[in-house]
Amino acid sequence: MAKGKHYYIRKLHRYLGLILGVSFCSGPWGLYFSWNNIDEVHGDQLRKEKRFLPANLNLVSPQVALQELKKTATVDSIKAIQLIEILGVPTYQMSYFTKTEDVKKA
Incomplete structure (x- = not known):
């Protein structure tokens, strides 16, 4: 019995997942993201503070x-x-209603 294309697609998917999974977990980015605080990874501290x-x-x-x-x-x-x-x-900044439309901002 000949093997169909679904067999080879499943095999390819399995090995690509294994290769990518290992590279993400053991690579420098995988270590960086898993060992650092998630708030620092997001970069929220780099946002400009609102001035009063x-x-x-x-x-x-x-x-x-x-x-x-x-x-x-x-x-x-x-x-x-x-x-x-x-x-x-x-x-x-004004949010207002008109008679025919929803909220507008000006």
């Missing part, structure tokens, strides 16, 4: 920003207003 905005900022009222938004969009209701920093400039 100084208290002596001269800010406009959110009402002024909302009036500017109403000039360009039809605002039905406000979901949230948040003060964020974009390229060093304090900016209001």
